[in-house]
Amino acid sequence: MPQPEILIQHPLIIPMATHVALAAFLYVLLTIARAPTIWGVGCRSDGGNPWAKFEPRISANLSNQFEWPLLFYAACLLLVQVPVISYSLVLSWIFVMGRMLHSLVQILTTNVRLRGLIFTINFLAVLGLWGTIVSRSV
Template sequence: MHHPLILPMAAHVALAALLYLLLTIARAPAVWGIGRRADGANPWAEMEPRISANLSNQFEWPLFFYAACLVLMQMPSPSTAAVALAWVFIAGRVLHSAVQILTRNIRFRGLVFTINFLAVLGLWACVVLP
């Protein structure tokens, strides 16, 4: 049986893989000419920088998520709170990606990021205060 924190970690890897796929699709008209408009324009040109920025975001704050999970995995048994916080982080990451890619609402994106931020701080509290 897998450790309970493996699935949230794998879910984040899946999210990053999906973002790589979306970025490839968004760049296909410019790079390979696949999906260009009749006038030669890339229909994804406006969205491509947002996908790229979001993909970069997956390698910033999530570093602390992975570090906390790896430390917690070395402990005898993770608390229910730790596992719940890991899933809250993943839900927040998915929502953050959707907001960043599909909207230009920076205030809402910041609010959603706060979910991720607090979930990781909570994970670290589980590490430090077992």
């Protein structure tokens, strides 16, 4: 088993940390979107929340970050136990970039078809990571 300091240097840590940063950013964004309603900060002149239409989308997207990505993290944690496999690194970055794009589409548009296409790419990237794990363990 690799030493702990080797695990921290594994290239798969960076895509995982990038996804954590995305989730943290979404928490900040959600706090800002809720501020007019909860704290009365940033209200319109009529007292309304200028971010009201985005708040449920941000909230839903944040919840999405704890569903399928769970299997991404599990796969990466298993893969950091072995030397770097270049295509697993590519798949992990496809997943993370796809999650960022998915967030933009879900928050800024109502285009469910596009969001579904992007999710499919994320879905296949994680399946590819798990395929790597299974193929190495057989």
